[in-house]
Structures are given as C-alpha cells and as structure tokens.
Amino acid sequence: MTGAEFIKRLKEAKLLLPPLAGYTDYPYRRILTEFDAPFMCTEMISCEAVARGNPRTTRMLKKPDGAHMHGAQIFGDEPDTMAEAAQVIESMGFDYVDINMGCAVKALTQNGAGVSLMGEPIKAGEVVSSVVKSVSIPVTCKIRLGESRRELNAPELSMVLEDAGVAAITVHGRSGEKKFGEPVNYDMIKEVVETVSIPVVGNGGVFTGTDTVEMMKTGVDAVMPGRGLIGNPWIISELRSSLLGGAFSEPLLEERKATCIRHLMYLIDFSGEKDGVLTMRRVLPRYFMGAVHASDLRIRMTEISSKQDALSILDKLVQRDDQIIYLRD
Numbered sequence: 001m002t003g004a005e006f007i008k009r010l011k012e013a014k015l016l017l018p019p020l021a022g023y024t025d026y027p028y029r030r031i032l033t034e035f036d037a038p039f040m041c042t043e044m045i046s047c048e049a050v051a052r053g054n055p056r057t058t059r060m061l062k063k064p065d066g067a068h069m070h071g072a073q074i075f076g077d078e079p080d081t082m083a084e085a086a087q088v089i090e091s092m093g094f095d096y097v098d099i100n101m102g103c104a105v106k107a108l109t110q111n112g113a114g115v116s117l118m119g120e121p122i123k124a125g126e127v128v129s130s131v132v133k134s135v136s137i138p139v140t141c142k143i144r145l146g147e148s149r150r151e152l153n154a155p156e157l158s159m160v161l162e163d164a165g166v167a168a169i170t171v172h173g174r175s176g177e178k179k180f181g182e183p184v185n186y187d188m189i190k191e192v193v194e195t196v197s198i199p200v201v202g203n204g205g206v207f208t209g210t211d212t213v214e215m216m217k218t219g220v221d222a223v224m225p226g227r228g229l230i231g232n233p234w235i236i237s238e239l240r241s242s243l244l245g246g247a248f249s250e251p252l253l254e255e256r257k258a259t260c261i262r263h264l265m266y267l268i269d270f271s272g273e274k275d276g277v278l279t280m281r282r283v284l285p286r287y288f289m290g291a292v293h294a295s296d297l298r299i300r301m302t303e304i305s306s307k308q309d310a311l312s313i314l315d316k317l318v319q320r321d322d323q324i325i326y327l328r329d
C-alpha cells in the first residue's frame with residue numbers, strides 16, 4: 001500500500017486503533033476484525049527481536065485476516081536495526097509500520113528508545129529516515145508532547161518527522177512522565193496540526209463520542225483511543241458514530257459475555273489453556289468495568305486457573321435494568 005492510499009483510508013475512517021502492550025495481541029486483534037476495525041496495530045515490538053527473527057516475536061506478529069489495514073509498531077533507536085525490522089514487517093504483509101516515540105517505560109527509555117527519542121530530534125530524524133528509505137509501505141510515528149513537561153517539542157519534532165518522510169503522526173497529548181491522570185493538552189495537539197501538512201491523529205483521553213468531538217476540534221484528521229479499547233471493541237462503533245454519523249447503543253450483557261467468551265477461546269487457541277486463562281485474568285474484568293461489585297470480580301479473577309473457572313464467573317454476571325451486577329459469593 002502506498003502512502004497516498006494510507007492517507008486516503010485514514011481520512012475516510014478518521015479512526016486509528018492503538019498499539020497496547022499486553023492487549024492488542026493476536027487473539028484480541030481477531031476480535032477487532034469482527035467489529036470492522038478500519039486500522040489496527042500490534043503491540044510494540046523490539047526492533048532487535050524482529051530483525052533477529054526471535055520466534056516469540058514472530059508469533060506476536062501474527063496477523064488476522066480481514067479488510068482492515070494492519071500496522072506493526074517497533075521500538076528501538078538504532079537506524080540500521082530499525083530499518084531491518086521494518087523490512088521484515090513489510091515482507092510479512094503488514095500495511096504500515098509505526099515507530100514508537102511515546103513509550104515512557106524505563107526498559108525502553110534507558111536504551112534511548114520510546115519517548116527518549118523525542119529528546120534527541122537529530123537521532124529521531126535519522127531513525128525515521130532510515131526506516132522510510134528501507135521499505136515501500138507507509139511509515140508512521142507515535143509521539144507525545146515531549147519527553148517531559150519541561151521539554152514540550154512535539155511541533156518542532158513533527159517537522160523533523162515530516163521531512164524524514166512519515167505518512168502520518170499520532171500525538172498523545174501528554175508529556176512523557178507516564179501520568180495518565182494528567183489532562184490532555186488539546187492546544188498543543190492543535191499546534192502540531194498547524195505545523196505539518198501530513199495527517200495528524202489525536203490520542204489521549206478518547207473514551208467516548210463526546211471525547212472524540214472534543215479531540216476533532218483540534219483539527220486532527222483522525223482520533224486514536226487508548227485504554228478505552230481494552231475489553232471494549234464496541235468503542236469502534238461508538239467513535240465511528242460520532243465521527244461519521246449513525247446510531248450507537250451500548251451492548252447488552254449477553255453480547256458482552258458472548259464476545260468475552262470468544263476472546264477467551266481465541267486466547268486458548270493461541271497460547272493454550274494455562275497461558276490463555278492467565279491473560280484472561282486481567283482482560284475479563286475490562287469487559288465489565290462499570291458492574292456493581294466489579295472489584296470483587298477482579299479479586300476473584302486473580303484466582304482462576306481454567307477455562308471452566310472463567311465461564312463460571314461469567315455465569316455470575318446478570319443484568320438488572322441498566323445495570324450489570326456481579327453476584328459475589
């Protein structure tokens with residue numbers, strides 16, 4: 001796919017789904033295909049591991065079939081290795097490659113990757129140039145407002161990235177201190193939009209249609225939810241209805257349960273019952289976030305060890321009027 005096709009699809013769909021480590025794995029991406037996701041992305045993946053052909057990493061790059069555009073996100077700070085990894089990703093049939101310049105986890109930043117690349121614009125430009133030159137699929141970047149709140153350089157860095165040839169930039173409207181509670185700085189996202197001529201995707205605090213409308217006021221071409229996608233594939237139609245029109249209604253309990261059970265089955269198919277159920281311990285409660293006694297549900301989930309345990313917990317969720325209730329023991 002060319003950069004022009006990518007941009008056309010992005011401007012039509014106005015919705016890019018995020019990379020989420022520990023969540024946008026192959027089983028969940030299978031679920032997302034069933035919800036007509038226009039774009040989706042892998043979890044962040046180390047460029048060294050991709051370039052070396054590490055078997056665990058290759059598994060993380062498994063792609064579900066579907067009409068969506070599929071991206072893979074890589075992290076690293078070494079231009080040649082990042083280029084090698086991008087070539088592997090292109091050869092696997094991915095539609096685009098995204099470069100992580102937003103992750104604030106120490107394991108990445110202490111090695112110069114993730115958000116720390118934002119503090120070194122020259123190096124960031126070299127990494128991106130090297131990747132852009134090595135592949136013919138579009139390259140995108142996901143950044144924050146800056147490495148820290150004292151160094152908010154997203155507009156300046158965006159110019160560097162545009163010059164280096166990226167097709168689009170996603171801006172998470174917070175700085176790199178890793179505090180999700182901080183409000184999103186819409187003004188600075190707007191500044192990025194006004195600085196570059198490539199599409200900008202707004203990210204941070206997009207959980208509902210109302211948040212989407214607020215984010216679109218910055219002039220971004222598309223929005224990207226984050227935490228709102230976890231255990232909530234319905235966010236795709238919720239955001240789409242506020243972006244493009246059309247009705248949206250919250251799923252009823254039975255639909256939530258059925259989707260959660262399919263997710264469990266896909267996890268077990270992919271990783272076996274033991275590991276699949278381990279992942280489900282943190283995923284299942286996210287499907288029932290607002291339930292009465294949700295904290296008891298979360299505690300109970302930490303004890304499960306089989307598919308049957310997970311199904312028994314789902315049996316204890318009931319709907320009364322508008323409320324979902326977990327019937328604790």
Ligand SMILES: Cc1cc2nc3c(=O)[nH]c(=O)nc-3n(C[C@H](O)[C@H](O)[C@H](O)COP(=O)(O)O)c2cc1C
Binds near residue numbers: 044227
């Ligand atoms: C559990 C979790 C995993 C994440 N993993 C990634 C990742 O792999 N790559 C990335 O660029 N951002 C990652 N992020 C950041 C999100 O993509 C997004 O930028 C952030 O959550 C802000 O959006 P929100 O306020 O809507 O949650 C992650 C966030 C969470 C909560």
